[in-house]
Amino acid sequence: MLKNPIDYQLVADRIGDIRETISLKSSNPVTVVAVTKGFGIDAARAAAQAGVYDIGENYAQEIIKKRGHLESLGEAEAYRWHFIGALQRNKVRKISNIISMWQSIDSFALGDEVAKRCEGPKILVQVNMAGSKTQGGVPADEVPTLVERFHELDIHVEGLMTIGANGDREATLMHFRNLKELSNSLGLTECSMGMSDDYDLALEAGATILRLGRSIFGNRDAD
Numbered sequence: 001m002l003k004n005p006i007d008y009q010l011v012a013d014r015i016g017d018i019r020e021t022i023s024l025k026s027s028n029p030v031t032v033v034a035v036t037k038g039f040g041i042d043a044a045r046a047a048a049q050a051g052v053y054d055i056g057e058n059y060a061q062e063i064i065k066k067r068g069h070l071e072s073l074g075e076a077e078a079y080r081w082h083f084i085g086a087l088q089r090n091k092v093r094k095i096s097n098i099i100s101m102w103q104s105i106d107s108f109a110l111g112d113e114v115a116k117r118c119e120g121p122k123i124l125v126q127v128n129m130a131g132s133k134t135q136g137g138v139p140a141d142e143v144p145t146l147v148e149r150f151h152e153l154d155i156h157v158e159g160l161m162t163i164g165a166n167g168d169r170e171a172t173l174m175h176f177r178n179l180k181e182l183s184n185s186l187g188l189t190e191c192s193m194g195m196s197d198d199y200d201l202a203l204e205a206g207a208t209i210l211r212l213g214r215s216i217f218g219n220r221d222a223d
Helices: 008-025 041-049 060-072 089-095 108-117 140-152 169-185 199-205
Strands: 031-035 054-057 080-083 099-105 123-128 157-161 190-192 209-212
Touching (some): 008 031, 008 209, 031 041, 041 060, 089 108, 099 108, 099 157, 108 140, 140 169, 157 169, 169 190, 199 209
Parallel strands (some): 099 123, 123 157
């Protein structure tokens, strides 16, 4: 339970600032995904009111709950849900009819499961550019083989996703640039990189998708 309610106008102002930054730093179209993990349904509704209908969530149960609430309000169809967290194969079926983009595919088995449950799914391969044991994702040198395996089974890969190096902006920019280069070499369209602390670097490196929570909604100040 959050202490403070969502301020719709403040959310709109922050999204406006983010769009201005995008226009200054990016030469390509960029999708803002509002990450509502840990916030109530008002966060998604505030983002939508400001024109952001792409909503990111880390947990299947949160998506199901929020989607159900929006259905009760007659608003559910407007939203595009992005799964951005660690995904277990046994959770795919429960949200297969909800997710618009699966951003955290980190194995062939997981991508295959999504493809079996969804018709024409949009998937991103999560890449561990930093080689960090605390981050999910496929090592960069394994990505071409994985993408090729997906394509052989007519599983279309939209692009790649990564997380920056925690607290190291120089390394983060390098990882983002390398991800973009890898994506381009594979002929992929999307590069999902950049969160609240480093999305300026992601834009500089050519991101097409930003995953933003705190910079839109403020801190997750739970009781």
